[in-house]
Amino acid sequence: MTTRIDTPLRRTARPKAAPRLVTFIMGGDPDYATSLAIMQGAAESRRRRDRDSACRSPIRWPTARRFRPPACALKGGPTLIKTLQIWCARSARRTTTTPIVLMGYYNPIYIYGVDKFLVDAKAAGVDGLIVVDLPPEEDDELCLPALKAGLNFIRLATPTTDDKRLPAVLNNTSGFVYYVSITGITGAAAPGSAKVRFGRSRASSATPICRSRSASACAPPHSARAIAVRCRRRRGRLGADRRFARPVSIGTAKPTAKPVNAGGRLSCRPSLRRKRGARRQAVNRKPLVAPRRLDPDGPHNYLGVIGCAAGLRGNAALTQASRSDA
Amino acid sequence: MRWGFSIRSSTTAVSRSTASKRPATASTGLHAASVAGGRPGVLHGNRTYLLMDADGQINEAHSISAGLDYPGIGPEHAWLQRHGPREVSCRRPTTKRVAAFQLCSPLEGIIPALESAHALARCSTLAPTKPKDHLMVVNLSGRGDKDLDSVAGVSRRSKK
Numbered sequence: 446m447t448t449r450i451d452t453p454l455r456r457t458a459r460p461k462a463a464p465r466l467v468t469f470i471m472g473g474d475p476d477y478a479t480s481l482a483i484m485q486g487a488a489e490s491r492r493r494r495d496r497d498s499a500c501r502s503p504i505r506w507p508t509a510r511r512f513r514p515p516a517c518a519l520k521g522g523p524t525l526i527k528t529l530q531i532w533c534a535r536s537a538r539r540t541t542t543t544p545i546v547l548m549g550y551y552n553p554i555y556i557y558g559v560d561k562f563l564v565d566a567k568a569a570g571v572d573g574l575i576v577v578d579l580p581p582e583e584d585d586e587l588c589l590p591a592l593k594a595g596l597n598f599i600r601l602a603t604p605t606t607d608d609k610r611l612p613a614v615l616n617n618t619s620g621f622v623y624y625v626s627i628t629g630i631t632g633a634a635a636p637g638s639a640k641v642r643f644g645r646s647r648a649s650s651a652t653p654i655c656r657s658r659s660a661s662a663c664a665p666p667h668s669a670r671a672i673a674v675r676c677r678r679r680r681g682r683l684g685a686d687r688r689f690a691r692p693v694s695i696g697t698a699k700p701t702a703k704p705v706n707a708g709g710r711l712s713c714r715p716s717l718r719r720k721r722g723a724r725r726q727a728v729n730r731k732p733l734v735a736p737r738r739l740d741p742d743g744p745h746n747y748l749g750v751i752g753c754a755a756g757l758r759g760n761a762a763l764t765q766a767s768r769s770d771a
Numbered sequence: 772m773r774w775g776f777s778i779r780s781s782t783t784a785v786s787r788s789t790a791s792k793r794p795a796t797a798s799t800g801l802h803a804a805s806v807a808g809g810r811p812g813v814l815h816g817n818r819t820y821l822l823m824d825a826d827g828q829i830n831e832a833h834s835i836s837a838g839l840d841y842p843g844i845g846p847e848h849a850w851l852q853r854h855g856p857r858e859v860s861c862r863r864p865t866t867k868r869v870a871a872f873q874l875c876s877p878l879e880g881i882i883p884a885l886e887s888a889h890a891l892a893r894c895s896t897l898a899p900t901k902p903k904d905h906l907m908v909v910n911l912s913g914r915g916d917k918d919l920d921s922v923a924g925v926s927r928r929s930k931k
Contacts, residue, residue: 525826526826552813552823552828553827553828555813555827556812556823556826578813580816
């Protein structure tokens with residue numbers, strides 16, 4: 446099955462390919478017209494040649510600055526039906542090469558009706574699904590029907606996904622694997638050293654991996670270019686697995702007066718310190734070297750990961766955590 | 772955990788009753804009656820009766836007791852609702868549950884948990900409708916030491 450997700454990610458397998466950027470946009474936040482403009486701006490920014498143009502785009506800022514409990518997005522009245530009929534369909538028409546992935550919880554899809562939802566989602570131009578509360582053991586519910594309908598089913602892996610569990614996670618996963626960088630809320634803290642534990646028992650042969658990052662963990666803040674450079678550097682350190690962290694996903698970051706690690710690098714892993722025999726500080730506060738220009742012919746494609754706010758309201762634990770972070 | 776069930780020979784199993792921090796009625800919509808006011812859905816890895824809107828977005832539950840302040844219900848109740856003895860899930864004002872709490876404490880010397888007080892409140896309305904020799908068992912599932920502050924707050928507000 447070849448979809449709009451597979452084509453750009455296949456290019457990242459080239460030796461010097463630029464990383465891909467995946468953005469998270471809440472569908473219907475604050476309203477459908479604005480979020481549609483954000484989506485369109487994100488996709489159009491890839492054609493600009495200006496440095497950091499994506500970050501200076503006025504359309505992008507509202508997404509970068511906004512951080513509120515997910516429940517607020519529902520106050521404007523977005524629903525799954527509206528998201529499909531209005532948002533996805535129009536986005537697909539405007540951005541013919543930018544894949545659209547719906548992310549949310551299973552219950553709205555369950556209420557919608559799985560078969561009907563898959564037909565409508567496919568017709569609306571959706572390319573993939575991330576349903577975070579359906580484990581691999583429940584593939585019969587949605588995953589297998591989605592694959593049959595021609596939609597990618599993307600799963601999450603985390604630092605706690607061990608070699609024993611990973612084959613189950615990768616089984617029936619298509620499109621890409623979304624790797625959550627830290628054990629926590631990715632928007633709230635800078636990730637430490639990624640403990641990627643992709644053992645040799647991988648069930649999937651070549652599934653690309655998209656790693657989540659928070660904008661506050663990058664320097665300068667909100668710089669897509671710096672994120673790409675950092676990703677490239679870390680890829681070099683990690684060595685043989687060229688498939689690691691080619692696409693980069695940036696979640697919404699909580700704006701703070703002093704961004705964490707602004708102007709600094711991530712901490713160096715103890716193993717590297719011992720190996721090189723050099724003294725390093727726990728946190729290197731030197732500013733990054735001016736990032737190199739990205740390959741203009743291979744701009745980062747935006748995979749508009751749409752949070753359709755499915756099932757978020759009323760999830761008391763999640764709402765409480767969001768309130769405590771805000 | 773069952774809040775109160777009559778023995779098998781009776782006709783009706785008393786399920787949990789619901790309450791809310793404010794008077795819980797169908798008109799206010801502030802309740803935690805996921806069986807009576809909800810429908811089957813999937814939340815937190817569990818397929819059960821849930822409070823939700825037409826789009827499948829989960830609604831917030833409201834209950835004076837923390838253990839029942841959840842938009843879903845346990846699998847035993849969900850199963851009994853579908854297959855077992857007819858479940859009765861009520862939406863009663865908080866005052867009824869607090870009254871049951873305050874009745875049991877001095878009479879029996881047992882401070883019931885507010886969750887268990889739901890069953891006591893339901894029994895107090897159900898028992899008079901049964902024959903005198905009818906046997907009814909209420910499972911006092913927990914202690915109410917943790918709920919003293921909540922009950923005191925409700926009592927203060929009701930006196931004002």
